[in-house]
Amino acid sequence: MHFKNFDRTLFFATLAILLIGLLTLYSASREYHSQDIVFRQVFWIIFGIVVLFAILRVDYQRIASLSYIFYGATLLFLVMVLFSGRAKGGAHRWISLGFFNLQPSELAKITLILALSSYASVRRSDVTKISFFCKAFLLAIPAFLLILIEPDLGTALLLIPVTLAMLYMAGVNVMHILGVMLLGLASFPVFWHFLKGYQRQRLFVFINPNIDPLGSGYTIIQSKIAVGSGGIFGKGWLAGTQNQLNFLPERHTDFIFSVVGEEWGFVGALVLILLYALIVYRGIKIIETTPDTCGKLIATGLVTLFTLQVLINIGMTIGFLPVVGLTLPLISYGGSSLITTLLCIGLLLNIGMRRPLF
Amino acid sequence: MRTKVFAFIAFFFFGILIFGLFYTQALKYEYYKGLSERNRIRVIPLEAPRGKIYDRSGRLLVSNRIAFDVEVIFQEIKDENKTVDLLSGILAIDRRALEKKIDAARKRPFAPAKIAKDIEKEKAIRVEEISLDLPGVIVTTRPLRNYLYKNSLSHVTGYIGKISEPELAKYKVYGYRMQDFVGKDGIERAFNDYLRGVDGGLQVEVDSRGRQINILAIKEARQGRNLYLTIDIELQEFCHELLKEKTGAIVVMDPSTGAILALVSQPDFDPNAFVSPQRSGEVSRLLNDSGSFPMINRAISGTYPPGSVFKIAVFAAALDTGKFNDTKTFFCDGSHRVGNRVFHCWKEEGHGAQNVRNGIKNSCNVFFYQLGLFLGVDEISKYAFKMGLGRPAGIDLPGEVSGLVPTPSWKRRKLKQSWFKGETANYAIGQGYLLVTPLQIVRFLGAIASGGNLPQPYVVERIEDIKSRRTEAEDTGIRHKVLEALKVGLGDVINAKGGTGYYARSKEVIIAGKTGTAQNPHGDSHAWFAGFAPIDDPRICVVVFIEQGGKGGLAPARSAKKIIEETKKLGLL
Numbered sequence: 047m048h049f050k051n052f053d054r055t056l057f058f059a060t061l062a063i064l065l066i067g068l069l070t071l072y073s074a075s076r077e078y079h080s081q082d083i084v085f086r087q088v089f090w091i092i093f094g095i096v097v098l099f100a101i102l103r104v105d106y107q108r109i110a111s112l113s114y115i116f117y118g119a120t121l122l123f124l125v126m127v128l129f130s131g132r133a134k135g136g137a138h139r140w141i142s143l144g145f146f147n148l149q150p151s152e153l154a155k156i157t158l159i160l161a162l163s164s165y166a167s168v169r170r171s172d173v174t175k176i177s178f179f180c181k182a183f184l185l186a187i188p189a190f191l192l193i194l195i196e197p198d199l200g201t202a203l204l205l206i207p208v209t210l211a212m213l214y215m216a217g218v219n220v221m222h223i224l225g226v227m228l229l230g231l232a233s234f235p236v237f238w239h240f241l242k243g244y245q246r247q248r249l250f251v252f253i254n255p256n257i258d259p260l261g262s263g264y265t266i267i268q269s270k271i272a273v274g275s276g277g278i279f280g281k282g283w284l285a286g287t288q289n290q291l292n293f294l295p296e297r298h299t300d301f302i303f304s305v306v307g308e309e310w311g312f313v314g315a316l317v318l319i320l321l322y323a324l325i326v327y328r329g330i331k332i333i334e335t336t337p338d339t340c341g342k343l344i345a346t347g348l349v350t351l352f353t354l355q356v357l358i359n360i361g362m363t364i365g366f367l368p369v370v371g372l373t374l375p376l377i378s379y380g381g382s383s384l385i386t387t388l389l390c391i392g393l394l395l396n397i398g399m400r401r402p403l404f
Numbered sequence: 405m406r407t408k409v410f411a412f413i414a415f416f417f418f419g420i421l422i423f424g425l426f427y428t429q430a431l432k433y434e435y436y437k438g439l440s441e442r443n444r445i446r447v448i449p450l451e452a453p454r455g456k457i458y459d460r461s462g463r464l465l466v467s468n469r470i471a472f473d474v475e476v477i478f479q480e481i482k483d484e485n486k487t488v489d490l491l492s493g494i495l496a497i498d499r500r501a502l503e504k505k506i507d508a509a510r511k512r513p514f515a516p517a518k519i520a521k522d523i524e525k526e527k528a529i530r531v532e533e534i535s536l537d538l539p540g541v542i543v544t545t546r547p548l549r550n551y552l553y554k555n556s557l558s559h560v561t562g563y564i565g566k567i568s569e570p571e572l573a574k575y576k577v578y579g580y581r582m583q584d585f586v587g588k589d590g591i592e593r594a595f596n597d598y599l600r601g602v603d604g605g606l607q608v609e610v611d612s613r614g615r616q617i618n619i620l621a622i623k624e625a626r627q628g629r630n631l632y633l634t635i636d637i638e639l640q641e642f643c644h645e646l647l648k649e650k651t652g653a654i655v656v657m658d659p660s661t662g663a664i665l666a667l668v669s670q671p672d673f674d675p676n677a678f679v680s681p682q683r684s685g686e687v688s689r690l691l692n693d694s695g696s697f698p699m700i701n702r703a704i705s706g707t708y709p710p711g712s713v714f715k716i717a718v719f720a721a722a723l724d725t726g727k728f729n730d731t732k733t734f735f736c737d738g739s740h741r742v743g744n745r746v747f748h749c750w751k752e753e754g755h756g757a758q759n760v761r762n763g764i765k766n767s768c769n770v771f772f773y774q775l776g777l778f779l780g781v782d783e784i785s786k787y788a789f790k791m792g793l794g795r796p797a798g799i800d801l802p803g804e805v806s807g808l809v810p811t812p813s814w815k816r817r818k819l820k821q822s823w824f825k826g827e828t829a830n831y832a833i834g835q836g837y838l839l840v841t842p843l844q845i846v847r848f849l850g851a852i853a854s855g856g857n858l859p860q861p862y863v864v865e866r867i868e869d870i871k872s873r874r875t876e877a878e879d880t881g882i883r884h885k886v887l888e889a890l891k892v893g894l895g896d897v898i899n900a901k902g903g904t905g906y907y908a909r910s911k912e913v914i915i916a917g918k919t920g921t922a923q924n925p926h927g928d929s930h931a932w933f934a935g936f937a938p939i940d941d942p943r944i945c946v947v948v949f950i951e952q953g954g955k956g957g958l959a960p961a962r963s964a965k966k967i968i969e970e971t972k973k974l975g976l977l
Contacts, residue, residue, distance in 0.1 A: 274428045274436025312429040
């Protein structure tokens with residue numbers, strides 16, 4: 047173990063965010079949810095940190111060498127979840143493992159990154175060829191489609207920029223990437239056709255929340271009011287009226303940032319975002335300094351994933367982006383999301399620790 | 405280089421996000437602060453009425469009436485004592501109970517809390533009058549389901565009830581809320597998605613005292629879609645009356661289309677009880693009555709041995725396979741021996757030599773024992789299945805069951821025993837393992853009446869102006885000649901001298917049919933009559949089934965005749 051190269055900054059930024067998360071969760075859940083929520087979250091955090099350190103002990107190259115197996119198993123889970131998954135909110139996303147509901151789509155994010163990285167590092171001599179590009183996409187498509195039909199639109203769409211960012215960093219022709227983006231835009235009408243009613247509704251509501259002020263628009267309107275009314279310094283911890291008077295739906299999960307914004311204001315939100323940015327910054331440093339292609343690509347995938355989740359989640363709470371059902375990493379309540387995120391950070395630290403010393 | 409671009413893009417978006425927050429929290433602060441302070445946006449739901457249900461000629465069967473509720477907003481109450489005094493007087497509620505309810509409202513002082521539901525109109529008017537002096541007391545209205553024909557249509561319409569937790573989890577994305585009502589049985593359940601309206605609501609801004617300042621948005625409630633049934637309500641009530649105090653079912657169907665004209669199951673219930681908060685005791689009695697099971701729709705969910713009605717299938721199998729013809733006979737001397745068991749005919753002295761026509765007319769058991777043994781169990785089961793037994797008829801009501809058409813392989817699988825010959829004999833007269841629903845029997849008769857097509861029964865004719873979805877009638881493949889012979893035989897049952905269905909004979913119309921008396925190990929025999937009319941151009945199929953009703957040739961046959969005569973009177977024949 048090369049603990050000399052352990053990125054302390056990254057790790058402590060993570061801990062700081064977890065702490066902010068717990069305080070926020072306490073505030074969000076104390077009135078209308080059972081207090082269990084905070085205790086359970088603490089449990090998941092401890093468990094997640096154990097996972098993080100466990101991951102550190104294994105050389106990421108060994109993990110990468112098994113990536114296809116992991117990816118294959120994930121696809122299998124994704125298929126299973128369609129048939130036997132526990133339906134929550136009309137979507138099949140969970141597999142119940144007794145004490146824990148496994149969400150294979152969370153797993154898919156990581157295993158796809160691993161699989162793409164090992165593919166690209168093995169074939170790195172072909173990297174500029176179109177066939178390389180197409181095959182890489184073919185690798186990602188099963189996971190994308192399986193998650194899409196669950197349906198978990200947010201996670202599925204997340205996989206596209208992650209894949210593109212990794213291919214970009216692998217060195218593919220930029221024109222290919224631009225081509226795929228154009229194709230994606232052009233196929234939007236077809237895609238629209240396959241969206242479920244409530245998903246279309248969300249997009250309509252994103253454009254104009256007032257068309258449905260009681261249903262899906264309600265959350266966005268209330269969330270914007272919460273964040274906006276927080277002002278520069280916030281209403282104070284446990285003193286957000288939007289939060290405490292139960293005006294904010296889903297405020298312990300997807301919309302937890304609204305509570306941060308309301309109670310701690312712009313200053314608090316800024317601190318949080320800067321902590322996230324710090325993690326991203328340290329992540330990019332790791333990408334930069336890792337000479338091994340595989341590690342570099344894994345790190346790229348993880349950093350992209352993390353960045354996107356943060357941006358999209360916060361973006362939706364202030365009405366900049368449509369509501370797609372993504373959690374805020376390290377803060378939203380929930381074991382699946384928390385453990386996956388900590389696992390990702392563990393992997394990132396792992397890559398950073400094992401860069402060869404010349 | 406690429407890493408730099410990557411980093412640039414990532415931080416660029418972080419920049420946008422920070423700007424977005426700054427915009428929301430600093431630049432628009434006053435605006436959002438205003439909204440949040442006066443806040444407290446309150447949503448007042450406007451419940452959408454469910455779609456109405458009409459019968460085949462557009463007569464209203466199920467509608468909605470206005471229910472008056474009394475609510476209090478704790479924050480606005482000035483004099484709690486006076487409020488309790490006046491309200492308990494008008495509403496005739498115990499003071500203590502009322503105080504408790506108002507106390508519960510204290511927890512969410514801005515939100516209206518219901519203290520009385522569905523009160524009489526006169527009381528509502530009096531509360532409305534005094535509410536001028538009693539701030540914080542409001543009378544609200546909401547639509548409440550109203551089943552105009554109460555018990556007589558209960559098993560067709562079904563009923564509605566509060567959404568259950570699993571249902572809520574499943575339907576939450578479709579906008580269901582905790583207190584919503586959903587169809588729990590019958591049409592209310594099967595067509596819930598159509599009947600259910602789209603709830604509307606007011607989003608209002610209220611100040612810190614809970615007073616409404618401003619309406620932010622209104623969404624009108626939209627009523628659900630209206631349904632038009634195939635049921636004729638007069639006929640339905642007539643059938644309901646015939647079955648009163650009994651246990652059983654009646655189904656009347658148009659054999660050419662499968663349209664159900666009447667469907668009654670007894671005992672029944674009043675669906676209005678499920679929406680009336682005062683009748684919760686009655687509801688729990690209904691739901692927990694394990695003696696008479698009033699919630700079970702016996703017409704589609706009850707399975708029984710069909711008794712002699714089943715001889716029709718054996719008849720059809722014998723002629724259609726060509727293994728038997730009208731020149732052949734079996735001799736009935738009152739009993740028949742299979743192995744060491746003796747099976748009796750219902751007529752002790754025997755019927756003598758019987759051809760198939762006489763066999764069915766006399767419902768001669770010995771004839772059918774022999775015919776059944778001659779054909780074998782597999783052939784009988786094949787025809788039973790062809791004629792719609794042993795599988796759901798596919799009616800558009802929930803809870804239909806398949807019944808059971810036994811075969812030797814079924815018996816080996818389920819009971820781990822081989823099939824005995826004696827069982828074939830018993831099977832041929834509709835006894836033993838065979839189980840059918842009254843609906844299957846009416847469909848079974850429908851196949852004969854319609855010239856070989858098994859109609860798919862349905863009760864919903866159209867949804868607003870759109871015809872409901874149905875499948876085509878299924879061809880049984882039974883030859884015409886056989887069906888004609890059957891019709892003649894079934895005509896004899898009622899109209900020939902000595903026919904067992906004598907009591908169904910009508911002066912007004914020629915009826916064909918078959919009686920059945922099914923032995924019941926738990927008590928008196930079940931009584932069946934199934935028939936159709938007019939014999940030469942059947943327009944109506946009827947099944948009358950009475951649990952432990954004794955002989956099928958008596959009460960059921962009489963009732964079936966009355967029903968058919970009634971359809972004539974109503975212009976349905």
